Amino acid sequence: xxxxxxxxxxxxxxxxxxxxxxxxxxxxxxxxxxxxxxxxxxxxxxxxxxxxxxxxxxxxxxxxxxxxxxxxxxxxxxxxxxxxxxxxxxxxxxxxxxxxxxxxxxxxxxxxxxxxxxxxxxxxxxxxxxxxxxxxxxxxxxxxxxxxxxxxxxxxxxxxxxxxxxxxxxxxxxxxxxxxxxxxxxxxxxxxxxxxxxxxxxxxxxxxxxxxxxxxxxxxxxxxxxxxxxxxxxxxxxxxxxxxxxxxxxxxxxxxxxxxxxxxxxxxxxxxxxxxxxxxxxxxxxxxxxxxxxxxxxxxxxxxxxxxxxxxxxxxxxxxxxxxxxxxxxxxxxxxxxxxxxxxxxxxxxxxxxxxxxxxxxxxxxxxxxxxxxxxxxxxxxxxxxxxxxxxxxxxxxxxxxxxxxxxxxxxxxxxxxxxxxxxxxxxxxxxxxxxxxxxxxxxxxxxxxxxxxxxxxxxxxxxxxxxxxxxxxxxxxxxxxxxxxxxxxxxxxxxxxxxxxxxxxxxxxxxxxxxxxxxxxxxxxxxxxxxxxxxxxxxxxxxxxxxxxxxxxxxxxxxx
Amino acid sequence: xxxxxxxxxxxxxxxxxxxxxxxxxxxxxxxxxxxxxxxxxxxxxxxxxxxxxxxxxxxxxxxxxxxxxxxxxxxxxxxxxxxxxxxxxxxxxxxxxxxxxxxxxxxxxxxxxxxxxxxxxxxxxxxxxxxxxxxxxxxxxxxxxxxxxxxxxxxxxxxxxxxxxxxxxxxxxxxxxxxxxxxxxxxxxxxxxxxxxxxxxxxxxxxxxxxxxxxxxxxxxxxxxxxxxxxxxx
Numbered sequence: 001x002x003x004x005x006x007x008x009x010x011x012x013x014x015x016x017x018x019x020x021x022x023x024x025x026x027x028x029x030x031x032x033x034x035x036x037x038x039x040x041x042x043x044x045x046x047x048x049x050x051x052x053x054x055x056x057x058x059x060x061x062x063x064x065x066x067x068x069x070x071x072x073x074x075x076x077x078x079x080x081x082x083x084x085x086x087x088x089x090x091x092x093x094x095x096x097x098x099x100x101x102x103x104x105x106x107x108x109x110x111x112x113x114x115x116x117x118x119x120x121x122x123x124x125x126x127x128x129x130x131x132x133x134x135x136x137x138x139x140x141x142x143x144x145x146x147x148x149x150x151x152x153x154x155x156x157x158x159x160x161x162x163x164x165x166x167x168x169x170x171x172x173x174x175x176x177x178x179x180x181x182x183x184x185x186x187x188x189x190x191x192x193x194x195x196x197x198x199x200x201x202x203x204x205x206x207x208x209x210x211x212x213x214x215x216x217x218x219x220x221x222x223x224x225x226x227x228x229x230x231x232x233x234x235x236x237x238x239x240x241x242x243x244x245x246x247x248x249x250x251x252x253x254x255x256x257x258x259x260x261x262x263x264x265x266x267x268x269x270x271x272x273x274x275x276x277x278x279x280x281x282x283x284x285x286x287x288x289x290x291x292x293x294x295x296x297x298x299x300x301x302x303x304x305x306x307x308x309x310x311x312x313x314x315x316x317x318x319x320x321x322x323x324x325x326x327x328x329x330x331x332x333x334x335x336x337x338x339x340x341x342x343x344x345x346x347x348x349x350x351x352x353x354x355x356x357x358x359x360x361x362x363x364x365x366x367x368x369x370x371x372x373x374x375x376x377x378x379x380x381x382x383x384x385x386x387x388x389x390x391x392x393x394x395x396x397x398x399x400x401x402x403x404x405x406x407x408x409x410x411x412x413x414x415x416x417x418x419x420x421x422x423x424x425x426x427x428x429x430x431x432x433x434x435x436x437x438x439x440x441x442x443x444x445x446x447x448x449x450x451x452x453x454x455x456x457x458x459x460x461x462x463x464x465x466x467x468x469x470x471x472x473x474x475x476x477x478x479x480x481x482x483x484x485x486x487x488x489x490x491x492x493x494x495x496x497x498x499x500x501x502x503x504x505x506x507x508x509x510x511x512x513x514x515x516x517x518x519x520x521x522x523x524x525x526x527x528x529x530x531x532x533x534x535x536x537x538x539x540x541x542x543x544x545x546x547x548x549x550x551x552x553x554x555x556x557x558x559x560x561x
Numbered sequence: 562x563x564x565x566x567x568x569x570x571x572x573x574x575x576x577x578x579x580x581x582x583x584x585x586x587x588x589x590x591x592x593x594x595x596x597x598x599x600x601x602x603x604x605x606x607x608x609x610x611x612x613x614x615x616x617x618x619x620x621x622x623x624x625x626x627x628x629x630x631x632x633x634x635x636x637x638x639x640x641x642x643x644x645x646x647x648x649x650x651x652x653x654x655x656x657x658x659x660x661x662x663x664x665x666x667x668x669x670x671x672x673x674x675x676x677x678x679x680x681x682x683x684x685x686x687x688x689x690x691x692x693x694x695x696x697x698x699x700x701x702x703x704x705x706x707x708x709x710x711x712x713x714x715x716x717x718x719x720x721x722x723x724x725x726x727x728x729x730x731x732x733x734x735x736x737x738x739x740x741x742x743x744x745x746x747x748x749x750x751x752x753x754x755x756x757x758x759x760x761x762x763x764x765x766x767x768x769x770x771x772x773x774x775x776x777x778x779x780x781x782x783x784x785x786x787x788x789x790x791x792x793x794x795x
Contacts, residue, residue, distance in 0.1 A: 063568055081572065088580045093587065105657060105705040111732055113590050120587060172583050175590045455569070495733075497657045497704060524573055531569020 022162075028068055061539065062454040070154030072223065076140025077454070078161050079216075080447070083132035086168060087440070090124035091520055093117045098479075098513030101506050106496040114496035115177035119202075122180035127209050128168040130300035130435070133443045135213070137303060138220045138244040140450070145238050146228035153219040160219065164212025167205045176202035179494070181293060184275035184285045188268055203266050210259050217248040239320055242327045243306025246334040247299050254295040254338060261288035286345055294341035301402075301434060302330060304442040305372055308395050311445055312376055315392040316383030321375050329371035336365045346418045355415050362413030369406055373399060390465040391445035397473045398445075401437020401480075405430055408484060423494075425505070426487030429480045436476040436516065444468070444523065451527070457535035464526040471519030479512025596664055596699030598720050606720035608644035615651045616658040616707055618734045635740035638729075642744055645720045650702055652713045658731045658738065660702040662719055665726040665741075704733070 062081060066074035097117050100108040109117070143151060176199050178187040187199045224245045228237070237245075264274040265285065275285045309320050320326050342350055342358030350358075376399060380386060388396075408430035411417050421427065451460050483491075486505025491498060498506055615622035620634035640646050650660055701717035708715070721727070721744045731738035 062572075064571070085576055085579060088576055089583045092580050092584050096584070096588070103705075105708060106703075107705045109588070110700070111659075111704065113588060116587055116590055172586065175587060497709075499655075499709065524576065528569045528573040531572075532567075 025068075061456045070158050072139045072143045072148070072151050072154070072157065075154065075157040075161055076136045076138070079132050079136025079139060081136075082161075082165055082168075083129050083136055083443070084447070086124050086128035086132065087443075088520065088524070089172070090121050090129060091517060093121040093124075095513055095517040097121065098510045100496070101498065102510060104498050104500045104503065104506075109496070111496035112177065115179075116175050118494055119177050119179050120172060123171055123206075124168065125435070126180065126296060126300060127206075127213070128164075129443075130439050131213055131296075132164070133439075134244070134247060134299065134303035135216050135220065137240075137307065137446055138223075138248075139216075142220065142223055142241060142244065145241055146224065146232055148223060148227045149229060150227055151223075153222060156215055157219050160212045160215035162212075163208050164216070167208030167210075167212060170205035170208065171202055174198045174202035174205055178202065181286070181289050182206070182262075182265065183289075184265060184268065184282050187265060188272065188275075200266065200269055203262055207259065207262050207266075210255055210262070214252060214255055214259075217251045220244060221248050221252070238306075239309040239323065239326050239330075240303070240306035243302050243309075243330050246330045247302040250295045250302075250334045250337060251299055254292045257288045258292035261285055283345075283348060286348065287341075290341040290344045291338075292341075293344060295337050297431065298333060298337040300439050302333060304398070304439055305330065307442050307446050308376060308398060309379075311391050311395050311442075311449065312379050314449075315387045315389055316380055317385065318379055318383045321378035321382060325371055326375050329368040329375070332368040333365070333372070336361060336368065340365060340413075343413050343418070346415050347422055359413055359415050363410065365413075366406075366410055369402075373403060373406075390460075390462060390469055391449045393466065393469045394441040394445035394448075397469065398438040398441045401433045401441070401473075401476065405433025405437065405480070408433065420490070421488060423492055424487035425483040425491045425493045425509075428493045429483030429487055432476070432483065433480040436472070436480065440476075441469075441472065444472070451530070452537050453539045455531050455535075455539075457537050457539040458530055458533055459537055460530040461526050464522055464529075468519050468522045468526065471522060472516055475512045475515030475517075475519060477512070479509045479516065482506075482508040482512060596662055596719075598699070602720040602722050603645060605722050606643045606645040608641055609647065610640055610644050611647045611649070612638055613649040613651070615653040616660070616731065616738070617653040618656045618658075618731075618737060619654075620737050621729075621731075621740055622653060635738065637740060638742045640721050640742055640744045642724050643720075643722055644744075645718055646742075648701055648717045648719070650707055650715050650717070652707055652709065652711055652715075655709050655711050657704040657709055657733055658707045659700050659704050659733060660707070660717060661698055661700045661730055661732050662742070663698040663728045663730070664723070665728055700732070 062077050066077045094117075096109070097114060100106065100114060102108070106114060139157065142148075176187075178199050182199075182203070187203070224237070224241055228241075268274050268276070273279075275281050309326060313319055340358055340361045342354055343362045346355050346358065376395075386392065408426065412421055412427060412430055447454075448460060448465055452458060482505045483493075486502050486509070487493065489502070489505070491502040491505055613623075614636070615624070621636065622634060623636045638646075648660060650658075652658070699719070701719055702715050706715045706717070707713070721742070724744050727742040727744060729740050729742055
């Protein structure tokens, strides 16, 4: 047998073992029998009633047994911890990319591997970290926020989680270097080295990630709109629930074009008919992509706006300053995000009319963004006392970074500026200000807040957590700001080398990137170390109220009504 | 489950293992492979030939700042089997470049090699190797060696011990900087470029071919002369 035959045999056998293993896992995880027995023991005749009254909405702490349970909170924990895993994987790739740019000529890693790293970093950070964290917090917090009537979509959610995770793993294995936007002439290369590194596998992996995200989104939308308690009307839903609802509506409406586009791209491997240069249809894939590609970057921030509202209310002791304008601005953000995708293609020849439309629409996005930020600032402004805990510090830093990154984004939305700044590190600086400051920072804030619940009442080391926050904020600012300045001078992004003229900007960005990496190691050490201590506190907190508690009180979590 | 607090350690260990595995998996991605010459290849390649090309993002030039359309861009290089070809690459435009070789396969027809948009389109000739970046490749000169200093000269060599068609390209500008090296046992002495003279003697004539027109260029004198159909019959 030659090597290919051995690989085929191993592949088939491995798949069979995997399928059988998954079947066993599935039988354990659904565990209907077990629930009936348990219900009988507790004196319930109907297992569903027992599930509703005793199991759903309860506190679930993090342990590996969440992989065997299918209730929403366990699914949420799976998503949250998997996201953190992928944050570290993609973050390691990012730090390596930074370090490799110490010399203007690619000396540490060759350009081919740099391209693979940039693809993996972008895709994993967006789909596996940001989206995973948003879905995870939705699954974990919404059952108790909305006091679910029923929680019966666990099998679908579990399937969504596994196919999403499998997609992420296959994307790493694909070693693709086609960038996260998968433009066709590059992504259709099929050679094992260089630009065409197993792109077919990467495209299958993307489809799997999409299927997982779509399924999970539909389940969470069902939780929000159908399964929530009758006592909670839409106008009393927490802002976080609204932000998740708008985000996932955006996801299910804008993902299908790219899912279809990926299918067509896959067909092009065998019979290039859709996106070929000879038919002048390559730009069509770019349009299909960015129709999804712009909403995805809002999907990565909007749930975190919701978390920010909750955290600000919690630590300033005030309800959200204007609940209705908070919901309105999030809704407007959802609608506008579907209309501005063209500003990613301002220089690709869409025509002046379209460019004017997309530029104008991009400027209008400022209105909901500013409403959101001013609403948060107003909540802080009216508070008598603000407790500067670690999550609150993260949120304040997120507001700060979002204002800078947002202003850079508005500049980029202008066609004239875009002509000079597109394809430079200015763009990278813009979205890293937002993603590192807001997405990463607020994820960490939520994780710290939920840590006592996750760990059955243990507390994290607050001094180390503050170090984590300050190091991350400092590194993020240094890195993104250097990129912003260097990018405006024309430093091209996404290449393994640069002109020696840009050395100072690259060097300071390297310092910033390494500082961010060190900050996350502090986080990992803190969490691991704190988990070994003894439980000292009540695992319940404002972020993890039990479903059995009444909703009365100062109305911190609920809306402003 | 977590009463003793082992969950955090377990997760951290899992995280470190998974991050380490994916990190090493990606960093060890094959970027250049298969064509790496061995010392026995060098000892087998007894002939020596020499080519001087200029690295420009618009295409490999055979003359500095090639503006004359009669001078071929991305020249086709003919090499006799068992020849060590010395590349002298001069940086022309200040952009980073690599010189990478790929083995495309053996030839079975006398067809020419039209190159369209980075793909060698004659599939009949090249079999399954339709792309400029085949699975078997070797980077003779990296970006660090070529540098971005205009006028910088860098030298590399490769022993051609296997007859067939090779591509040479720049991994950073693969669509523009792409040419073909044809290695064969030439019957016609006028197209033999392999010489046994030492490399220190730079007076080695070298032949380049442009599609549609055939040229022989002496790179040392810069004289280009048009010849008749020396590629036919090979």
